Amino acid sequence: MTDTHPTLGSVLRRIRAGKGWTLKEMSAKSGIPVSTLSKVEHDRLTLTYDKLQQLSRRLNLRMSDLFAEEPDRPERQAMGRRSLGSLERAFRVETPNYDYHYLNPDLRRKRMIPILTRIRARSTEEFGELVRHQGEELIYVLEGKIIVHTEFYDSVTLGPGESIYIDSTMGHAYLVAPGYDEALVLGVCSSADEGLMDSLMSLHGEVAA
Secondary structure, three states: OOOOOOOHHHHHHHHHHHHOOOHHHHHHHHOOOHHHHHHHHOOOOOOOHHHHHHHHHHOOOOHHHHHOOOOOOOOOOOOOOOOOOOOOOOEEEEOOOEEEEEOOOOOOOOOEEEEEEEEOOOOHHHHOOOEOOOOEEEEEEEEOOEEEEEOOOOOEEEOOOOEEEEEOOOOEEEEEOOOOOOEEEEEEEEOOOOOHHHHHHHHHHHHOO
16 A cells, blocks of 8 residues: 655645635635645645744644644554655754754654754854753754753753753753854654644744744
C-alpha cells in the first residue's frame, strides 16, 4: 500500500469543500487572493507563516488543523503509524532568531515534534526573552557550534555530535557560538499533551516579527 501525505493544498481543499465554499468565497473570508489560494490548492505555492496565521484566525481554525489528517479518519490504536519526511515536505517557519523546518507534518496528534533548525541569533540581547513551552526537548548539533542558555544552569557550548536534553518549561535560548555565522541542529520536542504543536505555533507568533 502506498502512503499518501496530505499537503497544505489538499487540506485547504478539504476545509473549503466541507464548508461548501467556492475559491472566491474562501478568498473573501480569509483575505487571501483567489489566485494565491488556487496555486496553494494545486501545490504550486505555499503560504508564509504570517499568511497561515491570518488564514487560521479568519477561518477560526487552529494552526495545527492546517497540517492534520482528515478528521473523520479513525486514529490507529496499534503501533502502525509511519511517515516518510524530507525538507521539501517540511513545514517551514522563519523567525528573527531561527529558521524552522517541521519534519513529517502529515502525522497529527504527535507526541514528538521533530524540527530541523538553523540558528542565527548571536547574543542574548539579540535573542530577547528566554523561550518557555510545555514538554521536554532534545537538541543535537549537526553543523557549527551553539551556546545554550538556560534559566537554572550556566551556559554551555556544543559542537557537532553533541546534544542537550532539557525541560522545555525552563527558560532557554540557543545561540550561535563566536566565530560562526549560523548553526544547524536537529531538535525533538515531546509532551504527553496532544496540544504540543499548537503550543509551538503560538510560541512562533510571539517571537516572530
